[in-house]
Amino acid sequence: MSPEKTYTIYKEGEFKMKKVCGLIAVAIVGVVFVFTAGSFAERVNPGEDFRYARRTEAYINAQPMFEILYRMALEQDKKFGLQPHCNSQYQVKPLGTIILSPINFPDDRPHPTEGIWNYRYQIERCGEAKIYNTLFIATDNGEAPTPRIYYPGTTSADPLLIKDAMLSALVVATATDPHLKDCREIDVFDMQVTKAPHTVTEENRGVSGGWSEDWTFRMCGQLATVGITFTPDQKNGGTTFSINPSKSGVGG
Known part of the structure; x- marks a missing residue:
């Protein structure tokens, strides 16, 4: 993870699936991920260092991932009645990723076919901040992982x-x-x-x-x-x- 990164999102973007210059763009929940066609296989187990898993680290830290986190945060804010009148940009700050089950990337798929990971991040908007968590669950058919809202905060319990x-x-x-x-x-x-x-x-x-x-x-x-x-x-x-x-x- 790179906790020092901050992504500012002003509004929900418009994304479409397309091919550009030989790269494959894959939509996930309305967001585009771009990968080279010649990706290599990789498997990352819970507790392993992401620095030695370049493909997984790049996938998890891709900027479009933050669009998903932003949408999850909006949904949570709405449920809790937080910042209902906030019209300023949202800043998404990654705090860490916890692998709950091994992430497996086949060499011929743009998405992992196995794995569950929790993405912890901080949302800042209109002078206030809150920490949210989103689970990503890989599908065995290699399609985009399913994001699910998880409990807010910094719990250390699994x-x-x-x-x-x-x-x-x-x-x-x-x-x-x-x-x-x-x-x-x-x-x-x-x-x-x-x-x-x-x-x-x-x-x-x-x-x-x-x-x-x-x-x-x-x-x-x-x-x-x-x-x-x-x-x-x-x-x-x-x-x-x-x-x-x-x-x-x-x-x-």
Whole structure:
């Protein structure tokens, strides 16, 4: 990734599929990617350095990708009711990419045929900024990957861990205010790491590598935040979690 890059988008562009000077332009969600016909095969596994995966790095960092992120951000802003009257340009700043399953590029395809990756980025508009995430899911037929909106924020939990902790977090969040008990309009508004990996006390012993987060839910027009501590399970493997009621609260 190149976090120092910033792309400014003034409005949604108009894109069409076409061939130019022997290059192949491929549309993805209304956006064009351009690749040379003689691309080489490449496979990138979770945790590997993108600097040694030139084709994948170029694909993920292609400027048209930021048009997709921009559209995903607009959709999120609309859902949360953020910046409804903002008419200034949006700045898209990449913060990082996490490979969730191996990305596989055959030598004869313009798109990966395997892989899931999470693109984390910051949107700046009208003096405010928010961090969003978009998942990209490759298709086995080699067509363009499918972008899907993911939870906002900077969580360090992987999708499976988030799924495991979500129900407990929601139960605590709804308990912060009696008026939220019957609320059915619930969205994850933000997930922020509040303590980087550190030593966590569990059963009167220190466990290294634990971290803490605040998860904020938008519930029927109110914001409810719960604190969560994640602790590596040194006996059975994996990661356990605990909800910290003292960190929970409701805001406007």
